[in-house]
Amino acid sequence: MSATETIQTAIDSHDVVLFMKGTPKFPQCGFSSQVVQILGYLEVPYTTVNVLESDEVRNGIKAFSNWPTIPQLYIKGEFMGGCDIVREMFQSGELASHLAEKGIDCKQPAKV
Amino acid sequence: MLGETNTAEDNMSEQGHDVAQRITQALEHALAPIRLEVIDESYKHAGHAHVVSRAGTAGGVGGTHFQIKVVSQAFEGKSRIERHRAINTALAPEMGVDGVHAIAIDARAPGEV
Numbered sequence: 672m673s674a675t676e677t678i679q680t681a682i683d684s685h686d687v688v689l690f691m692k693g694t695p696k697f698p699q700c701g702f703s704s705q706v707v708q709i710l711g712y713l714e715v716p717y718t719t720v721n722v723l724e725s726d727e728v729r730n731g732i733k734a735f736s737n738w739p740t741i742p743q744l745y746i747k748g749e750f751m752g753g754c755d756i757v758r759e760m761f762q763s764g765e766l767a768s769h770l771a772e773k774g775i776d777c778k779q780p781a782k783v
Numbered sequence: 784m785l786g787e788t789n790t791a792e793d794n795m796s797e798q799g800h801d802v803a804q805r806i807t808q809a810l811e812h813a814l815a816p817i818r819l820e821v822i823d824e825s826y827k828h829a830g831h832a833h834v835v836s837r838a839g840t841a842g843g844v845g846g847t848h849f850q851i852k853v854v855s856q857a858f859e860g861k862s863r864i865e866r867h868r869a870i871n872t873a874l875a876p877e878m879g880v881d882g883v884h885a886i887a888i889d890a891r892a893p894g895e896v
Binding site: 701702737738739740750752753754755756759760 | 828863864867868871875878885887888889
């Protein structure tokens with residue numbers, strides 16, 4: 672399977688996919704770690720792809736998304752962004768509402 | 784000879800400062816920002832493999848990790864992804880194996896809090 676096929680298969684077969692450095696238990700980068708924490712906080716089921724395991728996937732995902740950095744988050748096949756964008760969307764509540772709109776179970780933040 | 788001594792600390796500020804200046808110029812040119820802050824946060828990542836292994840450095844001399852805050856009219860009506868792409872494109876020449884490793888981006892249009 673080519674890197675593009677691996678990526679396409681991952682985002683086609685899972686609602687929430689995080690391309691990251693390392694694993695949720697052992698993130699190898701602070702930015703990846705932040706997104707793992709956010710997804711954990713929202714209690715949303717997700718799959719990860721460790722880009723450090725394959726240079727093809729590591730470079731492939733950058734071309735695939737037209738995005739130069741890792742981590743990258745996909746929801747229902749749609750590219751959401753990297754760490755900064757995910758954090759902003761989390762803080763504003765947009766991430767939780769977007770997940771809910773897409774029919775993905777997650778913890779909705781209490782309205783202040 | 785005293786004036787010619789080049790300490791590690793001098794290197795750190797100079798290296799980081801040069802890169803910060805190039806980032807600033809690239810963003811001013813591309814986005815004509817109303818507000819722009821370029822903050823060298825490399826010291827927070829001093830232990831990273833990328834920083835340590837950079838040629839000519841012993842444990843990182845700055846200029847690898849930046850936080851960028853931009854307010855620009857160019858972001859009006861643009862999605863977050865579009866804004867980040869505009870910044871990434873402008874800074875592409877600075878990124879790479881021997882260049883900037885990571886940038887944290889805060890991109891806003893005027894009036895956005």
